Amino acid sequence: MSRLAPPTSFLGDELGPRGRRRVATATVVSVVLIAAVVVVAAMRFSDNGQFRADLWRPFTEWRFLHFLLGGFVNTLKAAAVAMVLAMAIGAVMALTRLGDHRAVRWPAVAYVEFFRALPLLLLIYFTFVALPPLGLHPSVFQALVLGLAIYNGAVLGEIFRAGILSLDKGQGEAAAAIGLSRRQAMITVIFPQAARRMAPAIVSQLITLLKDTALGVLIGFDDALARAKIIGTFSNNVLQSYMFVALCYIAVNLVLSRISHRLEVQQRRLGAAPIDVVGIDDLAVMSIQASAGADG
Amino acid sequence: MQIVLDNLGGYGDAMVVTVELTLLSFVAAFIIGVVMAVFRVSPVAPLRAVATFWVETLRNTPVIVLLFLFFFGLTKVGVRYSAFTSAVIVLSAYTSTFVAETVSSGINSVAKGQAEAGRALGLTFPQLLGLIVLPQALRTVVAPLGSVFIALIKNSAIAGFFTVLDIFGFAERLVNANAQPAPILAGAAVAYLILSLPAGWVVGLLERRVAIKR
Numbered sequence: 428m429s430r431l432a433p434p435t436s437f438l439g440d441e442l443g444p445r446g447r448r449r450v451a452t453a454t455v456v457s458v459v460l461i462a463a464v465v466v467v468a469a470m471r472f473s474d475n476g477q478f479r480a481d482l483w484r485p486f487t488e489w490r491f492l493h494f495l496l497g498g499f500v501n502t503l504k505a506a507a508v509a510m511v512l513a514m515a516i517g518a519v520m521a522l523t524r525l526g527d528h529r530a531v532r533w534p535a536v537a538y539v540e541f542f543r544a545l546p547l548l549l550l551i552y553f554t555f556v557a558l559p560p561l562g563l564h565p566s567v568f569q570a571l572v573l574g575l576a577i578y579n580g581a582v583l584g585e586i587f588r589a590g591i592l593s594l595d596k597g598q599g600e601a602a603a604a605i606g607l608s609r610r611q612a613m614i615t616v617i618f619p620q621a622a623r624r625m626a627p628a629i630v631s632q633l634i635t636l637l638k639d640t641a642l643g644v645l646i647g648f649d650d651a652l653a654r655a656k657i658i659g660t661f662s663n664n665v666l667q668s669y670m671f672v673a674l675c676y677i678a679v680n681l682v683l684s685r686i687s688h689r690l691e692v693q694q695r696r697l698g699a700a701p702i703d704v705v706g707i708d709d710l711a712v713m714s715i716q717a718s719a720g721a722d723g
Numbered sequence: 724m725q726i727v728l729d730n731l732g733g734y735g736d737a738m739v740v741t742v743e744l745t746l747l748s749f750v751a752a753f754i755i756g757v758v759m760a761v762f763r764v765s766p767v768a769p770l771r772a773v774a775t776f777w778v779e780t781l782r783n784t785p786v787i788v789l790l791f792l793f794f795f796g797l798t799k800v801g802v803r804y805s806a807f808t809s810a811v812i813v814l815s816a817y818t819s820t821f822v823a824e825t826v827s828s829g830i831n832s833v834a835k836g837q838a839e840a841g842r843a844l845g846l847t848f849p850q851l852l853g854l855i856v857l858p859q860a861l862r863t864v865v866a867p868l869g870s871v872f873i874a875l876i877k878n879s880a881i882a883g884f885f886t887v888l889d890i891f892g893f894a895e896r897l898v899n900a901n902a903q904p905a906p907i908l909a910g911a912a913v914a915y916l917i918l919s920l921p922a923g924w925v926v927g928l929l930e931r932r933v934a935i936k937r
Contacts, residue, residue, distance in 0.1 A: 442766065449847070450766045457769040471800045544873075544919050545912050546880035549891060557904035641785035645884050652788055659795075666796035673784045673792055680783035 482664040486671050491658060498651030499675065505568055505648070506640045509575035510633055516580025521587035522613075535584070542581035548642055550574040555646040571643040579636050586632060590625035591617060627691040634683045638676070651675065726903050727910035737893035738914050744810060744879045744889055745918075749872055751815035756822025757861075761852055763827050774823065782820035787881055789813050794885055810882035818875050825867045829860035862933045869926025876919050890914045 442450060472478050485491040523535035542550070551574030558565055565573060594617060602612035644652040655672045659665030727734070762774035781789065790813045793802070804812065833856050841851040861868075883892030894911035898904045 446766075446848075453767045454769055457767055457773075461769055461773060471802075475800045477800055541916075544877075544916055546877040546891065546915060548880045548884070549894075549908060549911060549915065552891075552895070553904070553908045556898055557908055560902070560904065638783075638785045641787045642881070644787060644791075645881070652791060656791075656795075666792075666799040669788065669792040669796040673780075673788050676785060676788060677780055677783040681779065684783070 477666055482662070482667050485658060485662050485664065486667070494658065495651050495654055495672070495675075498649065498654040501568075501648070502637070502640050502643070502650045505571050505575070505643060505650075506637045509572045509579065509640070510636060512572065512576035513579035513583050513636065516576060517583030517585075517587050520580065520584030521591065524584070524588055525591060539581045539584045542578055543585065545578070547574065547578045547639055548645065550578050551642055551646060567643070567646055567648050570646060571640070571648050575636060575640060579632065582632055583629065586625055586628045587621075590621040590628070593624055594620055623697070624694065627687055627694055630687040630690055631684070634680060634687060637683070638680065641676070724906050726897070726901055727906055730897060730910075733893055733897070734890070734910060734914050737888055737890045738918065740807075740887065740892075741876070741879055741889040741914075741918060744807070744814070744882055744887065745872075745876050747811050748814040748818060748879065749875055751811065752818035752822050752871075752875070753868075755815065755819035757826055757857070759819060759823035760826035760830060761857075763823065764830055764852075766848060778820045778823050781816055782824075786813065786817045786878055789817055790881060790885065806882070806886045810879070810885060810887055814875065814879060814882070818871060818878070821871045821874070822868065825864050825871060826860060828867075829864035830856055832863050833859045865930045865933055866926060869923070869930070872926070873919050873922050876922060877915065880915075 469478075476482075520535045520539050523531050524539070526532060551571055554565060554573040554577075555567070555570035558570070598616055598620065599612055602616040603609075607615065641650065641652055643650055644656075647653070651672050652669075655668035656665070659668035662668075759774045759777055762770040763778075765771060784792075790810070793813050794806070794809050837855055837859065838851060841855040846854065879889060880891035883889050883895055886892065888896070890911050894907050897907045901907065
């Protein structure tokens with residue numbers, strides 16, 4: 428649901444003649460207002476000489492694009508490694524938390540609840556500045572990946588747990604009844620079903636992770652934003668550089684969210700209530716528990 | 724440890740700044756977000772377009788990129804505000820997209836008959852939304868809005884990198900001056916927990932008060 432229900436929705440009932448006239452007036456007025464905003468913004472730009480072609484030209488030249496692309500590749504690398512680690516941490520946390528051993532359950536609960544509640548930036552900064560005095564010397568890349576993995580491991584752990592809990596209890600019981608061990612039941616019965624249900628939530632969390640990788644610039648990671656800063660200082664076009672980087676992120680993330688949306692639709696077609704991720708892209712999977720408890 | 728105890732007052736002040744930052748941004752984000760959600764279901768096409776543009780561009784840009792753009796980029800066209808104000812503007816714009824998404828989903832969850840009944844009574848679109856649909860929609864999304872709020876508390880930390888002396892900014896300054904990062908940052912973590920945990924409880928309480936289960 429988070430993604431764009433068709434904008435007409437149920438309120439877009441057929442309108443009567445008076446309603447149509449009102450809508451027509453509102454359309455004209457709003458177009459005028461929008462045009463006014465755009466014109467004022469454009470004048471702001473042109474008064475300050477920000478439309479000058481030489482400020483925008485770098486983004487048509489291969490050497491600049493190549494330089495920026497290298498930054499994006501660095502981001503992708505960091506995000507990819509962090510994703511793998513976070514999935515592993517998440518799986519361990521979820522399984523431990525759902526397991527039978529109370530002694531190992533509470534550390535998993537503590538891990539998930541603690542790290543999920545902290546700002547990601549604080550964790551990244553921590554791995555960057557607080558590990559060296561303890562004798563570890565992570566590179567910027569490692570510090571960034573570690574911070575991302577610790578945080579997202581906690582979030583994914585919660586998603587995994589909710590996904591597994593969202594299955595009907597009968598699935599596990601049926602598996603036990605035909606003589607499968609707990610591990611076999613998990614691998615052959617529970618996990619495949621849960622994985623399908625969790626897919627949209629996982630993908631959307633991974634998109635968030637990718638977006639959050641941009642925080643690396645604050646500890647000096649050599650990503651597109653850092654490189655845009657260099658180009659901006661060098662060609663005196665910071666504004667254009669940052670706008671260009673923002674556009675790239677928007678383009679990539681739009682494609683990715685389409686994919687995640689498609690997964691969600693597919694899931695709904697299969698009849699399973701998807702794991703709910705309303706507005707939590709950025710954070711805590713709070714409502715997930717409620718919805719996991721509610722269905723099945 | 725000692726370093727944290729010596730600076731308890733500083734942590735306290737920093738927490739106040741984080742609270743101000745978060746509350747101001749949330750109020751603004753809430754207002755913008757509700758307006759965008761309404762635009763999205765409005766029968767006026769240009770307004771729907773504005774809402775889609777707003778949500779898709781801002782939500783898909785990392786908030787740190789938005790902050791760089793606003794703080795370093797827009798000064799070139801004469802947009803200049805203090806670090807605190809800039810952070811509030813960027814955080815509220817970014818968060819408003821999540822509010823909009825959440826409120827839209829709430830609007831879509833209101834039973835169809837409600838809107839139809841309103842129409843049958845001859846209510847105009849603004850009346851229909853303001854009197855019938857939104858009050859119900861908002862009540863159903865208290866919990867998700869709560870998680871948006873808690874996400875905002877955490878996101879607000881990036882303001883600290885732009886010289887705002889919130890919890891993160893204060894901790895960073897302390898780290899630079901004292902070279903004892905581990906205890907200082909642990910103190911900051913506790914400070915964030917002190918804010919976000921009760922916020923979670925309040926949301927839960929609020930939800931039980933007003934929410935309608937569907």
